[in-house]
Amino acid sequence: MSDELNYVLQARRDKIAALEALGVAPFAYGFDRRNVAAECVGLLGEAGEGPEVQLAGRVVAWRAHGKTTFAHLGDASGRVQLYLKKDVVGEASYELDLGDVIGVRGPLFRTRTGEVTVKVEHLELLAKSLRPLPFGKEEVVDGVVVRHSAFADGEQRSRQRYADLAVHPEVRALFTARSRMTAAVRGFMDGLGYLEVETPVLQPLYGGAAAKPFITHHNALDMPLYLRIADELYLKRLVIGGFDRVYEIGHDFRNEGIDRTHNPEFTMLEFYEAYADYTVMMARVEALLIAAATAVRDALAATGLATDAPAFDPAVLQGPFARMEWLPSLSSALRVADVTAMTDTELRTAAEHAGVHGLANLSRPKLMDELFQHHVESKIDRPTFVVDYPKELSPLAKPKRGNPALTERFELFAKGRELANAFSELNDPIDQRQRFEAQARLKAAGDEEASGVDEDYLRAMEYGMPPMGGVGVGIDRLFMYLTGTAHIRDVILFPTMRPE
RNA sequence: GACCCGGUAGCUCAGUCGGUAGAGCAUGCGGCUUUUAACCGCCAGGUCGUGGGUUCGAUUCCCACCCGGGUCACCA
Numbered sequence: 373m374s375d376e377l378n379y380v381l382q383a384r385r386d387k388i389a390a391l392e393a394l395g396v397a398p399f400a401y402g403f404d405r406r407n408v409a410a411e412c413v414g415l416l417g418e419a420g421e422g423p424e425v426q427l428a429g430r431v432v433a434w435r436a437h438g439k440t441t442f443a444h445l446g447d448a449s450g451r452v453q454l455y456l457k458k459d460v461v462g463e464a465s466y467e468l469d470l471g472d473v474i475g476v477r478g479p480l481f482r483t484r485t486g487e488v489t490v491k492v493e494h495l496e497l498l499a500k501s502l503r504p505l506p507f508g509k510e511e512v513v514d515g516v517v518v519r520h521s522a523f524a525d526g527e528q529r530s531r532q533r534y535a536d537l538a539v540h541p542e543v544r545a546l547f548t549a550r551s552r553m554t555a556a557v558r559g560f561m562d563g564l565g566y567l568e569v570e571t572p573v574l575q576p577l578y579g580g581a582a583a584k585p586f587i588t589h590h591n592a593l594d595m596p597l598y599l600r601i602a603d604e605l606y607l608k609r610l611v612i613g614g615f616d617r618v619y620e621i622g623h624d625f626r627n628e629g630i631d632r633t634h635n636p637e638f639t640m641l642e643f644y645e646a647y648a649d650y651t652v653m654m655a656r657v658e659a660l661l662i663a664a665a666t667a668v669r670d671a672l673a674a675t676g677l678a679t680d681a682p683a684f685d686p687a688v689l690q691g692p693f694a695r696m697e698w699l700p701s702l703s704s705a706l707r708v709a710d711v712t713a714m715t716d717t718e719l720r721t722a723a724e725h726a727g728v729h730g731l732a733n734l735s736r737p738k739l740m741d742e743l744f745q746h747h748v749e750s751k752i753d754r755p756t757f758v759v760d761y762p763k764e765l766s767p768l769a770k771p772k773r774g775n776p777a778l779t780e781r782f783e784l785f786a787k788g789r790e791l792a793n794a795f796s797e798l799n800d801p802i803d804q805r806q807r808f809e810a811q812a813r814l815k816a817a818g819d820e821e822a823s824g825v826d827e828d829y830l831r832a833m834e835y836g837m838p839p840m841g842g843v844g845v846g847i848d849r850l851f852m853y854l855t856g857t858a859h860i861r862d863v864i865l866f867p868t869m870r871p872e
Numbered sequence: 873g874a875c876c877c878g879g880u881a882g883c884u885c886a887g888u889c890g891g892u893a894g895a896g897c898a899u900g901c902g903g904c905u906u907u908u909a910a911c912c913g914c915c916a917g918g919u920c921g922u923g924g925g926u927u928c929g930a931u932u933c934c935c936a937c938c939c940g941g942g943u944c945a946c947c948a
Contacts, residue, residue, distance in 0.1 A: 435910050525883085
């Protein structure tokens with residue numbers, strides 16, 4: 373059915389015409405707001421009648437009783453009940469719809485049932501709602517809000533986030549918590565003397581990760597540009613330039629499938645610190661996670677949301693987090709003395725038992741990685757650092773001092789998922805050139821995820837790159853973890869979706 | 873990409889073993905000056921995801937496609 377013919381929409385449009393005939397402007401220019409809903413309870417205190425308040429917000433509940441009406445006004449702070457009398461506010465202002473944006477003025481009082489209420493003496497329509505918001509009905513049973521006929525279609529809630537937010541205060545609270553978390557992350561980095569920088573989103577060459585890029589075209593330069601898949605190579609250029617500690621929080625773009633943990637654009641925190649090795653970065657990540665968890669806990673504590681999530685777990689809020697070494701923990705999980713001593717056949721058999729797919733094409737290191745994911749990673753619940761990865765699995769990390777078969781790399785896992793990935797960064801331009809060339813050969817052979825040789829980056833390295841530690845943290849996934857959110861689309865305001 | 877589940881009124885859903893569909897809420901009208909899922913009465917509202925097939929007849933059965941969700945694969 374077309375929207376234009378919809379009887380509900382038509383009724384609202386008819387009301388606008390009626391209002392205009394009565395001299396009421398349906399869309400205002402502003403309002404002198406002097407109070408917010410949440411402060412009304414405190415302003416009234418224990419009294420039966422209280423001071424005059426002046427509030428603006430949306431009509432979120434409406435109970436008309438003839439010439440009198442009880443309604444609720446919702447704003448960013450919460451909601452407060454309104455009491456309207458037709459003979460007081462006037463006929464033109466009395467007939468409102470759920471969803472209308474209004475401004476009201478009047479004294480506070482307490483109703484027979486004890487609820488703090490604004491006795492509305494003056495009412496202004498600020499914006500007429502022409503389309504019904506999908507409000508459900510709410511009741512409170514044993515202190516818990518129960519919704520009836522709620523706006524529950526996850527797809528529509530993501531597509532029309534404005535409507536989702538408008539009718540679900542807890543969704544606003546969740547995204548507020550996300551904002552507090554990134555603010556805390558910035559505060560943490562700034563406090564350590566890190567400089568927040570911005571590097572190009574549009575790049576002539578992409579690199580820093582293995583992923584398929586989005587490709588676009590610049591008309592005036594008549595050349596292809598890629599949306600970045602990582603910030604890494606530009607941030608390291610800045611360390612070469614003398615910014616010892618830099619970080620960036622921004623979007624990376626990867627041209628891959630969409631599922632509950634993948635959105636084509638996502639928020640990444642990367643930070644690089646000169647003269648620090650991976651042990652220093654591990655301490656940074658630990659403190660960062662605690663700062664993020666604390667911010668999320670503080671933001672959600674007052675709302676009662678997700679109180680059983682990791683952000684409320686004392687072990688997450690305090691640290692220190694467990695450490696485990698890659699090879700010994702895998703050996704132990706497989707109940708062998710040394711996993712590297714296993715034959716290929718033994719590894720394959722073990723992988724088969726673990727249910728690994730596509731065994732035939734897997735190299736020995738990949739087999740071990742699959743086994744590690746199945747037997748170790750997936751069983752990690754509380755934040756745990758996994759350290760010292762085999763060299764074959766970590767082409768961007770420096771070899772481990774004293775054991776060149778391993779690298780100085782760690783990942784942080786929790787609830788079976790990766791939260792952070794970090795290395796002592798490679799700073800040898802000759803080695804780096806060889807690795808780029810290997811990538812370029814893969815790319816030439818058709819590997820869409822391989823990158824090319826970044827000559828400009830090599831030139832930067834050749835000037836002399838200080839040793840440094842680097843970390844990447846997926847902000848969406850970190851927030852999902854801390855709040856116990858299952859879908860990435862529920863922590864992204866406007867997730868990527870097919871057009872309707 | 874494979875398999876499974878779903879798409880019916882503005883919202884949440886039911887239903888039709890094949891005979892062009894119902895409820896609650898919302899909307900409209902009437903009543904109601906302390907209610908809070910307000911209440912009472914009446915009315916209206918749907919090309920049952922799209923296209924094709926079988927059939928006298930398809931929202932229902934079959935096929936294809938679109939959209940969404942789930943599981944798996946992919947995503948160092």
